Amino acid sequence: MKTRSFIVSGAPHIHKNSSIHKIMWNVFAALLPASFVSVYAFGMDSVRVLGVSVISCIFLEIIALLFMGRNWKAAFDGSAAVTGLLLGLTLPSGISTGIILVGAIVAIIIAKQVFGGLGNNPFNPALTSRVFLLIAFPGPLTTWPLPRGLENIKNFMGVATAKTGDVITTATPLGAIKENAVKAMPSIQVNDLFLGIHTPGSIGEISALALLIGAAWLLYKKIITWHIPVATILTVLAISLLTHLISPEKYADPFFHLFAGGLIIGAFFMATDYVTAPIFNKGKLIYGIGIGVLTIVIRLWGGYPEGVSFAILLMNSTTPLIDRFTVPKPFGFRKARN
Amino acid sequence: MSKAKTFKGGIHPSYNKHLSEHKEIVEAPLPKMVALPLSQHIGAPANPIVKRKDKVKSGQLIAEAGGFISAPVHASISGTIKGIEPVEHPLGKKVDAIIIESDGKDEWIDLNPVDNPFDVDPDTIKNKIKEAGIVGLGGATFPSNVKLSPPEDKKIEFIILNGAECEPYLTTDHRLMVEKTEEIVTGLKLAAQVLGVNKIYIGIETNKPDAIKKMEKKIGNDGQVVPLQVKYPQGSEKQLISAITGRETPPTSLPMEVGAVVFNVGTTLAIYEAVFKGKPLVERVVTLTGHGIKNPGNFRTRFGTYVAELVDFSGGYKEDAAKLVLGGPMMGRAVPTDGIPIIKGTGGILVMTQSELIVREYSDCIRCGKCIEACPNNHNPQLLGILIEQEKFDKISDEQLEEIVLDDCFECGSCTYVCPAHRPMVQFFQQAKSYYNNKKKKR
Numbered sequence: 001m002k003t004r005s006f007i008v009s010g011a012p013h014i015h016k017n018s019s020i021h022k023i024m025w026n027v028f029a030a031l032l033p034a035s036f037v038s039v040y041a042f043g044m045d046s047v048r049v050l051g052v053s054v055i056s057c058i059f060l061e062i063i064a065l066l067f068m069g070r071n072w073k074a075a076f077d078g079s080a081a082v083t084g085l086l087l088g089l090t091l092p093s094g095i096s097t098g099i100i101l102v103g104a105i106v107a108i109i110i111a112k113q114v115f116g117g118l119g120n121n122p123f124n125p126a127l128t129s130r131v132f133l134l135i136a137f138p139g140p141l142t143t144w145p146l147p148r149g150l151e152n153i154k155n156f157m158g159v160a161t162a163k164t165g166d167v168i169t170t171a172t173p174l175g176a177i178k179e180n181a182v183k184a185m186p187s188i189q190v191n192d193l194f195l196g197i198h199t200p201g202s203i204g205e206i207s208a209l210a211l212l213i214g215a216a217w218l219l220y221k222k223i224i225t226w227h228i229p230v231a232t233i234l235t236v237l238a239i240s241l242l243t244h245l246i247s248p249e250k251y252a253d254p255f256f257h258l259f260a261g262g263l264i265i266g267a268f269f270m271a272t273d274y275v276t277a278p279i280f281n282k283g284k285l286i287y288g289i290g291i292g293v294l295t296i297v298i299r300l301w302g303g304y305p306e307g308v309s310f311a312i313l314l315m316n317s318t319t320p321l322i323d324r325f326t327v328p329k330p331f332g333f334r335k336a337r338n
Numbered sequence: 339m340s341k342a343k344t345f346k347g348g349i350h351p352s353y354n355k356h357l358s359e360h361k362e363i364v365e366a367p368l369p370k371m372v373a374l375p376l377s378q379h380i381g382a383p384a385n386p387i388v389k390r391k392d393k394v395k396s397g398q399l400i401a402e403a404g405g406f407i408s409a410p411v412h413a414s415i416s417g418t419i420k421g422i423e424p425v426e427h428p429l430g431k432k433v434d435a436i437i438i439e440s441d442g443k444d445e446w447i448d449l450n451p452v453d454n455p456f457d458v459d460p461d462t463i464k465n466k467i468k469e470a471g472i473v474g475l476g477g478a479t480f481p482s483n484v485k486l487s488p489p490e491d492k493k494i495e496f497i498i499l500n501g502a503e504c505e506p507y508l509t510t511d512h513r514l515m516v517e518k519t520e521e522i523v524t525g526l527k528l529a530a531q532v533l534g535v536n537k538i539y540i541g542i543e544t545n546k547p548d549a550i551k552k553m554e555k556k557i558g559n560d561g562q563v564v565p566l567q568v569k570y571p572q573g574s575e576k577q578l579i580s581a582i583t584g585r586e587t588p589p590t591s592l593p594m595e596v597g598a599v600v601f602n603v604g605t606t607l608a609i610y611e612a613v614f615k616g617k618p619l620v621e622r623v624v625t626l627t628g629h630g631i632k633n634p635g636n637f638r639t640r641f642g643t644y645v646a647e648l649v650d651f652s653g654g655y656k657e658d659a660a661k662l663v664l665g666g667p668m669m670g671r672a673v674p675t676d677g678i679p680i681i682k683g684t685g686g687i688l689v690m691t692q693s694e695l696i697v698r699e700y701s702d703c704i705r706c707g708k709c710i711e712a713c714p715n716n717h718n719p720q721l722l723g724i725l726i727e728q729e730k731f732d733k734i735s736d737e738q739l740e741e742i743v744l745d746d747c748f749e750c751g752s753c754t755y756v757c758p759a760h761r762p763m764v765q766f767f768q769q770a771k772s773y774y775n776n777k778k779k780k781r
Contacts, residue, residue, distance in 0.1 A: 001370075001371075001644060001646055001647060001677065002646065003644075003646050003675050003676050003677035004646065004655070004659075004675065004676050005674060005675055006659075006660065006661050006662040006672065006673065006674055006675065006676070007660050007661050007672070007695060008661075008672040008673065008674050009661070009672055009695075010672075010762060010764060010765045010768075011663075011667075011668065011669055011670060011671065011672070011749070011751050011764060012667060012668045012669070012751030012754055012755050012764065013661065013663055013667040013668075013670065013672065013688070013690060014351055014352070014506065014667040014668070014694075014755065015696070015698070015754070015755055015757075015760070016349070016351070016755050016756050018708075018756065018757075018758045019758050019760070020701065020704055020758050020759055022758070023704075023706065023758055071699075074701070116702070117702065118701070118702060118704060119701070119702035119703050119704045119705065119759070120702060274704050274705045274706045274707070275704055275705050277705075279705050279707045279710060279718075279720060280707075280710065327718060328716050329716065330589065330715055330716050330717055330746065331346075331576065331580070331586055331589070331714065331715040331716045331717075331746070332576070332586045332587055332588040332589045332591070332715075332746065333586075333588065333589075
């Protein structure tokens with residue numbers, strides 16, 4: 001009998017056509033609508049900030065991988081690009097290129113590669129970097145150029161705008177209410193916040209609609225699950241509704257809190273970062289609620305107008321603990337003979 | 339038809355059943371030679387009772403059961419014993435096998451069916467099944483008579499026919515349900531009677547509507563066909579019980595713990611043939627399929643037939659055939675050669691092509707949680723995978739995971755299938771299992 005030899009390998013012999021590469025570039029794509037809106041709103045400045053951030057992050061990733069003797073091609077798995085894009089989207093459009101480069105170094109080298117690269121970093125690299133920049137360069141990080149269409153409004157939302165260099169800057173809506181309380185600015189419309197092109201803020205947080213389109217894509221592709229964003233947003237809505245009902249003069253309404261600032265980009269794109277978020281569904285809910293509570297506490301009573309970045313980073317640190325206490329019961333421990 | 343039932347977790351691989359699902363079962367020609375391993379079942383190997391140059395008939399007992407959990411082996415062809423020598427075994431190691439050279443006549447022993455099987459006492463039936471060497475043909479190859487003899491204190495409430503056939507490519511059970519409906523239903527009813535059970539369920543995935551229809555018609559009011567969602571591993575015993583009855587069999591326990599006994603389609607047919615026809619188990623239906631095969635199909639094949647011979651008969655390999663898997667693509671075992679006999683547990687032979695072999699490097703876990711979603715046992719392959727990769731076995735025992743989790747992982751491969759970092763989780767678990775088995779032995 002004639003026999004024949006074959007290649008041997010372990011089961012399973014088929015695999016799903018999925019990869020880190022695919023997931024990460026999908027996340028990148030999901031951030032593009034918001035990026036395009038930002039280009040419309042802030043013009044070439046936005047292209048510069050996002051471009052420098054993405055390219056420098058990928059470049060630094062290559063350097064770091066080469067330095068550690070790993071496969072440098074992993075720099076194109078999309079994770080560095082996503083970090084770069086997220087970092088860029090959290091910055092004001094007027095930020096200097098030097099500061100972006102510092103941010104990229106903090107994100108890729110310190111927050112990610114020092115811990116062992118993708119999968120091993122305890123804190124979200126883009127957020128770590130943003131918070132670092134906020135503390136290191138408070139001025140530039142809180143100087144918000146006015147988006148297109150608002151250039152001529154000198155007194156936006158009752159807050160004085162200032163001319164720095166050749167751009168007019170102003171406070172973000174959250175900043176405005178921090179300084180002046182709600183009654184001072186009747187001109188803020190939820191509609192404006194939703195579409196975003198008429199409100200100042202970080203490059204990526206100005207249009208809730210664009211972000212939600214990207215988020216819908218991620219949910220549709222099953223790259224993220226609803227647990228974290230829904231828990232985060234509902235918590236923010238619930239607490240802000242309560243405080244608004246108690247004192248509408250002092251506290252803004254829930255929709256303002258939903259669409260102003262970085263809640264949407266944070267809840268859908270940053271809090272859902274696989275590496276730094278809890279892995280079980282129950283844990284994801286706890287984590288989301290935690291982010292929501294911390295966000296609103298910082299916004300209403302903290303020293304900063306916006307608290308999403310701090311909230312997510314703080315909750316990042318609780319992830320191992322949450323994971324430990326939310327391990328689901330294995331099959332067979334739930335319902336035996338009924 | 340009510341909404342299809344299912345279990346929690348699982349995956350949706352491409353099934354590729356179209357290659358063979360509508361191909362009628364074909365009788366493979368008599369092999370010129372067979373190699374019948376003494377171990378084709380779970381438990382002690384059988385003890386040979388023949389020697390070199392003995393003449394044997396088809397169906398003749400040639401090796402006796404080696405213990406309570408064991409099964410006898412019968413000659414699958416008539417001819418001369420060439421010897422007892424080690425051959426390649428589908429499970430990897432070389433094992434002793436009885437080699438028979440065919441005389442080309444296929445002369446059978448006298449067959450002794452049981453008269454009026456529904457009227458005799460259960461022990462007669464169980465004995466007949468035991469003598470016939472019947473083991474679970476789904477792959478676990480657990481002796482069927484043992485399954486039919488639960489301890490007194492375990493009350494069996496229902497019997498389930500496993501017609502899920504969730505492994506991609508395989509169509510053996512599907513074809514049998516369509517072509518041998520009556521025999522299977524009769525065998526199932528008989529098994530139910532032996533167990534003293536009156537609740538009969540037949541679980542079939544909805545991708546086999548013809549089988550569902552035929553089985554429904556045949557079983558009538560004596561049992562219930564339960565349509566199941568098409569999802570892997572729906573045909574895993576515990577997942578099947580959970581889908582149909584809502585009961586979860588505890589880890590390390592047998593289904594009888596929750597009052598259930600599950601039978602494979604081929605096994606019930608074997609029971610029918612043993613009892614009603616007096617035929618010992620000497621053949622089975624094998625799906626020979628894959629893109630590396632010229633003519634995929636379902637073949638009734640005598641045990642001990644070499645894979646190479648069956649492939650030849652079917653029309654041969656395609657030029658780019660590169661990998662030979664015994665079983666399905668999810669849990670099947672890749673073997674290095676086709677000079678390997680088909681045995682009781684061989685339900686499928688899958689030939690994959692060069693282009694289907696993708697060598698992928700794996701990277702660090704990114705904690706996406708896809709494996710946790712996919713795990714039908716609700717385990718945490720992610721954490722276990724990392725601990726095992728880093729050889730932190732002590733940490734696993736600290737968390738007391740080794741017994742409840744590792745013992746219960748049946749290596750369905752769902753976690754490995756979905757992992758975007760391409761981590762070989764199944765291999766990690768195998769590594770951990772052998773670590774703990776060695777440790778247990780040392781104690």
